[in-house]
Amino acid sequence: MSDRVTPNAEAPWVFSLQPHPLLEPLTAALDAQPGHLESRQFPDGEFYLRVCSTVENRRCVVVADLSHPDEKYLPLIFLLETLRELGASEVGLIAPYLSYMRQDCRFADGEAITSRIFAQSLSRHIDWLVTVDPHLHRYHALDEIYTVPSRVVQGAPVLAQWLTTKNNLLLVGPDSESEQWVSSIAGLSQHPYVIGEKHRFGDRHVEVILPDIEVYRDRTAVIIDDVISSGQTILQCVQALQSRGIDKIQCVAVHGIFADDSDKALIVAGLSQLVTTNTVPHPTNAIDITPQLLPAVIALLQRTKNTG
Template identity: 50%
Template sequence: MKTKTSNPVIFNLDALFDSQSSGPASMADKLLQQLGGEAGELEYRQFPDGESYARIASPVNGRDCLLVCSLHDPNPKFLPLIFVAETLRELGARRLALVAPYLCYMRQDKRFHSGESLTSRHFASLISRSFDFLITVDPHLHRYHNLDEIYGLESQALVSAESVAAWILKEVRNPLLLGPDSESEQWVAEVARLADAPFEVLEKVRSGDLDVEVSVPHVDSYREHTPVLVDDIISSGRTLLQTLEHLKKAGMQPAVCIGTHGLFGAGAWELLNESHTQAVVTSNSVPHPSNAIDLAPALARGLEEWLKKNAPGASD
């Protein structure tokens, strides 16, 4: 007998903070189309003193609730997110899932100076108190091996390599994937394998104490290829900008820059588009005009698997 899944209620918290996150192209609506269930009705506003008002207008008693909230610019989002989660719990929601395509507060994973806050651990502890499940994409795992090291709830960290490779196969002619340094090799190699494309890792050439250049190995073999720079996060964009300049000097074609998470601080979006590029592309983990790679199908598969666990009326 086929396992039955619960009929989830999907709340679009992204829409509270970003007008781009409402409508049929939003992550919440895409998940609603693929998972079924119903859109949760949520009333939220701020009082003149800055405090939050939240009201759940959908029946949630005994039902699984999915809260879709990409956690870039997290500080103004955190309290509304927790208020909604705790209210759903009080109203009898069966299980709560946080759908955070981009997961914040992962970088501070070590106390580098005396007295520093290990914000990754503290944030994880706070989220774990209010939710039963967390699903995200390509979290910044550096010193942590997995989310279980700091999160006290069931979690799933998806990898965007398959989605990125599918976009490259469809949109880029004769691609050459490039990693900016040796640390990126494993990630770039996997995307290249899935896209059936060659890859190279850029080499740093030091000609003096302060004179370091980046070279493209076997550059003469790739004159007719489209360089594709792949990274997990585009924040300041400085590494990509430097790499693009080196590609230009090497006589390579304008590059395609791909980032799973496009944060684009400090004017990085404008600077990259003015550089040696033909396109700057990101996934829809963070709403932005550069979004072209859809993570909703992968997220839906992960959520469907979780929904089936202990679903009402489920049987083997």
């Protein structure tokens, strides 16, 4: 007897190669079914994958954590292509954190524009893409580099909703790039805000200078950022706040990458609370972004169902 799993209704399958905090709530909210996989590594390090759910003529959704992508990308391609080969009617990708967005031009002769290469490669294996707050710096939209339908979900509303439950705060944006984002969150949550001036001297060397915040010294400062990678920007912001006499400091971000255990370094530096959404699995995940993702995913599923 076959041990493959077949669905009980015409509902999407939802797969993930690694445990992800969004997998269960998204599956439930979509009235979908959890897809079943077998995977392991051979002794030589190569990846083994088996899809145990019957996906022929079914819509499939893959939830993928693409932080630290180099070790995860090839297994993801194996999954996406296997679903297609097994007859899935569509394969959509929810990548809440979308990697390889920083290198969007050739800053020095011979550099690889990895954002474009990555986008072209990934687009070949999926029918649509949903992500949260990608680092669109020189690109105006994802469709400049991705060739499949895509939806970008904004993290600001869910951060603002969480901050609305807090009192006596000062929101702090670390640099001018964050001003429009932080001002929007401040407007929604009804907290005052200030914006710092950041000077970057390398990947891990930055300096943050804050304006006069004497009038806010009795408030809890909450640093707002879209992504924390090395943590250096947040660390410098903490030190700048402390130098201005503010010692009640927290930080809220959409994506928490926390390279080199930078989350621990930030707590040691003086953060009393560190909070992220559940786009990237981490103990700081305290804000569920499922309600924001859901309309985008449903719209793309409905779009492909109608056109199909």
